[in-house]
Amino acid sequence: MNGSEALLKKLKENGTDVVFGYPGGVLLPLYDSIYDCDIKHILVRHEQAAAHAADGYARASGKTGVCIATSGPGATNLVTGIATAQMDSSPVIALTGQVGTPIIGTDAFQEVDTIGITMPITKTNFQPRDSSDVPKIIDAAYHIASTGRQGVVVVDLPKDVLENEVTDEDMDAKLEIQGYKPNTNGNPRQITKAIQTILNCKKPIILAGGGVILADASKELVEFATKANIPVATSLMGKGSIPEDHELSLGLLGMHGLESTNNAVTDCDCLIAIGCRFSDRTTGKVSEFASDAVKIQIDIDPAEIGKNVDIDIPIVGNAKIILEKFIGEIDGVNHGDWTKQIVSKRWAYKPKYNFGCVPFKPQECIKEIMEAITPETIVTTDVGQNQMWMAHYFKTKNPRTFISSGGLGTMGYALPAAIGAQVAKPDEHVLAVAGDGGFQMVSQELATIKEYDLPIVTCILNNRYLGMVYQWQVLYYNNRISQTELAPTPDFVQLAKSYGIDAVSVEEIGKLKENIMEAFDQGEARVIEVKIDSSELLPMVPPGEKITKIVGEYKQEE
Amino acid sequence: MTKQNKHTISILVENKTGVLQRIAGLFTRRDFNIDNITVGKTAEEHISRMTITTYGDGKTLEQIIKQLNKLIEVIKVREMKPDQTIRRQLALVKIHAPTEQDKSEIIQYTNIFRGKVADVTPKTITVEITGKPDKINALIDLLRPYGIKEMTKTGITAITRGQKTL
Ligand SMILES: Cc1ncc(C[n+]2csc(CCOP(=O)(O)OP(=O)(O)O)c2C)c(N)n1
Numbered sequence: 001m002n003g004s005e006a007l008l009k010k011l012k013e014n015g016t017d018v019v020f021g022y023p024g025g026v027l028l029p030l031y032d033s034i035y036d037c038d039i040k041h042i043l044v045r046h047e048q049a050a051a052h053a054a055d056g057y058a059r060a061s062g063k064t065g066v067c068i069a070t071s072g073p074g075a076t077n078l079v080t081g082i083a084t085a086q087m088d089s090s091p092v093i094a095l096t097g098q099v100g101t102p103i104i105g106t107d108a109f110q111e112v113d114t115i116g117i118t119m120p121i122t123k124t125n126f127q128p129r130d131s132s133d134v135p136k137i138i139d140a141a142y143h144i145a146s147t148g149r150q151g152v153v154v155v156d157l158p159k160d161v162l163e164n165e166v167t168d169e170d171m172d173a174k175l176e177i178q179g180y181k182p183n184t185n186g187n188p189r190q191i192t193k194a195i196q197t198i199l200n201c202k203k204p205i206i207l208a209g210g211g212v213i214l215a216d217a218s219k220e221l222v223e224f225a226t227k228a229n230i231p232v233a234t235s236l237m238g239k240g241s242i243p244e245d246h247e248l249s250l251g252l253l254g255m256h257g258l259e260s261t262n263n264a265v266t267d268c269d270c271l272i273a274i275g276c277r278f279s280d281r282t283t284g285k286v287s288e289f290a291s292d293a294v295k296i297q298i299d300i301d302p303a304e305i306g307k308n309v310d311i312d313i314p315i316v317g318n319a320k321i322i323l324e325k326f327i328g329e330i331d332g333v334n335h336g337d338w339t340k341q342i343v344s345k346r347w348a349y350k351p352k353y354n355f356g357c358v359p360f361k362p363q364e365c366i367k368e369i370m371e372a373i374t375p376e377t378i379v380t381t382d383v384g385q386n387q388m389w390m391a392h393y394f395k396t397k398n399p400r401t402f403i404s405s406g407g408l409g410t411m412g413y414a415l416p417a418a419i420g421a422q423v424a425k426p427d428e429h430v431l432a433v434a435g436d437g438g439f440q441m442v443s444q445e446l447a448t449i450k451e452y453d454l455p456i457v458t459c460i461l462n463n464r465y466l467g468m469v470y471q472w473q474v475l476y477y478n479n480r481i482s483q484t485e486l487a488p489t490p491d492f493v494q495l496a497k498s499y500g501i502d503a504v505s506v507e508e509i510g511k512l513k514e515n516i517m518e519a520f521d522q523g524e525a526r527v528i529e530v531k532i533d534s535s536e537l538l539p540m541v542p543p544g545e546k547i548t549k550i551v552g553e554y555k556q557e558e
Numbered sequence: 559m560t561k562q563n564k565h566t567i568s569i570l571v572e573n574k575t576g577v578l579q580r581i582a583g584l585f586t587r588r589d590f591n592i593d594n595i596t597v598g599k600t601a602e603e604h605i606s607r608m609t610i611t612t613y614g615d616g617k618t619l620e621q622i623i624k625q626l627n628k629l630i631e632v633i634k635v636r637e638m639k640p641d642q643t644i645r646r647q648l649a650l651v652k653i654h655a656p657t658e659q660d661k662s663e664i665i666q667y668t669n670i671f672r673g674k675v676a677d678v679t680p681k682t683i684t685v686e687i688t689g690k691p692d693k694i695n696a697l698i699d700l701l702r703p704y705g706i707k708e709m710t711k712t713g714i715t716a717i718t719r720g721q722k723t724l
Contacts, residue, residue, distance in 0.1 A: 144630060303625050306617070
């Protein structure tokens with residue numbers, strides 16, 4: 001068995017049966033082995049998409065995603081996807097080719113220092129210099145990517161390492177990692193202190209982040225919130241950790257959050273943050289963020305605690321385990337008035353907008369999308385206004401069904417992430433929502449969708465602008481619209497059709513919904529362009545301001 | 559105002575290629591300061607010890623330690639409390655000393671500071687001194703008037719006093 005075969009065998013042993021990749025010279029040994037192995041290989045059209053797809057796969061399934069790229073330009077094309085996955089703690093293994101060990105360091109053809117380049121954007125990275133090290137490094141890569149705070153591990157594979165012999169003994173070898181021991185259980189004293197605080201406070205709020213979803217702790221979150229009678233706000237990454245039509249759900253907090261939610265968090269006297277890294281997009285001005293609250297933070301990563309916001313009661317551990325302990329100790333608390341009051345404000349508050357406008361209002365698109373899908377449908381979003389409209393108006397019901405690039409904010413994410421999600425969940429409907437700008441960064445992946453017959457529905461909210469940046473120029477740069485007009489955009493319908501994918505452009509109310517449902521029914525991919533009103537801006541909190549300082553108004557609902 | 563105190567951090571790491579880059583990179587990326595860094599093997603072949611001196615307030619120090627702990631290659635991190643730590647540095651100083659009188663004075667100073675003469679030429683004398691950074695600086699101040707032609711210092715290395723180990 002050579003290095004390549006050993007590698008594939010180890011992928012399989014670790015539960016991987018599909019990889020996303022793109023070949024190249026130094027990967028010839030690996031692709032030769034892939035030729036007759038039973039791992040499915042999805043050939044993307046750009047390596048960035050391979051990384052996003054592996055990431056989308058991981059987020060939809062909870063399993064570790066794997067992507068492959070060749071040395072040099074292949075590896076550098078992966079970089080955006082690696083950074084995206086790492087920022088959102090998505091478990092991904094990126095396998096990169098490298099020139100042969102005898103010529104490493106000579107500026108050989110297609111040589112790049114992948115280890116050096118990816119060091120600051122990965123959880124860790126490895127470069128086996130000997131084939132015999134491949135099996136144990138792959139095992140370690142899975143272990144590290146999928147435990148503790150999940151993240152990306154790069155394994156850089158020199159060509160000769162893929163070619164040389166690996167023995168059966170090597171397959172059983174273990175890599176000793178002395179310094180890696182994630183703490184999952186939480187300190188009992190801090191847990192007791194937290195429970196006391198929760199029982200004694202008057203105005204508690206839970207802030208649920210992506211860590212709840214990553215720990216598969218949504219059920220426990222809802223149970224705890226219900227037992228302790230505490231409203232739950234979420235960060236963007238926490239969307240779906242509690243069904244957003246649950247009576248205790250407050251929806252999104254932060255720069256693009258709901259006004260009622262931002263107010264509630266500002267007023268609370270106890271903030272229980274779970275698996276959330278307090279990004280500036282969530283907190284606004286840190287010194288005025290929940291400034292009267294006792295802050296409890298639960299996180300698997302000790303370095304997150306107190307990083308951006310000072311914490312009174314830190315608990316390092318796995319969200320599911322800690323929440324189970326909370327549930328065991330707390331039953332039927334009544335924060336009576338507070339909870340009722342906060343929750344009713346959210347439910348009385350309706351984002352308001354005009355129906356029936358031409359061109360479409362983006363809010364109406366979101367409404368039609370919600371009506372067209374089931375709670376199980378996986379939606380991916382791109383980055384920009386489309387993402388924020390979805391974050392704000394779309395009600396996610398299940399964990400792992402709202403997939404979006406939160407930390408890095410990577411345009412071009414929606415389509416390849418949808419590919420990964422669809423591959424992970426072949427029986428679920430997958431809908432990608434993108435702006436016209438982001439879609440054009442990855443439109444070549446329509447070929448991948450076609451080749452593998454993936455029934456993904458892509459909805460392009462076409463406002464002919466780099467909407468989000470345009471919005472900031474309107475609001476904060478005196479209407480000086482610099483380089484954010486995207487004219488001409490291609491004929492998206494023709495573009496999609498040239499890839500053999502059904503496509504329509506809709507302008508009539510109801511047609512978006514109808515098309516989504518029809519495409520899902522037929523089980524075929526479709527691209528739906530919606531020309532939307534480009535003058536529609538989202539209410540938002542100016543960067544660096546307190547989160548109650550919302551600028552802009554929600555239009556009237558009629 | 560936050561207090562910018564000096565801290566000495568001792569780190570045990572796996573002795574592998576790239577570890578120094580990983581640690582230095584972490585400091586750069588997170589905007590932590592490195593005042594001084596030394597690395598060397600420990601008694602165990604596969605483990606190296608790094609000593610980093612840095613400036614920052616308590617919160618920064620806490621973050622530095624936590625972020626270092628996140629690196630897979632890092633086995634242990636500890637802040638070295640000043641009163642329980644032996645800190646040492648080495649300096650080599652080449653001084654302009656054209657006359658016998660210069661040479662003899664320089665040798666006397668060096669002896670007082672428990673330094674050593676490492677090299678002599680008709681025009682120069684090179685001395686070697688180890689010790690606490692203050693002690694080294696004190697000797698250098700005395701030697702400066704003769705004309706320092708060249709000087710090099712190592713970073714600071716440190717170990718805890720008493721029986722305790724990292
Ligand atoms: C790769 C990348 N480049 C640039 C940006 C900066 N950026 C953020 S949102 C945005 C506009 C996105 O426009 P579009 O995709 O049309 O979506 P819209 O905001 O109009 O919904 C830009 C340029 C980014 N996030 N990612």
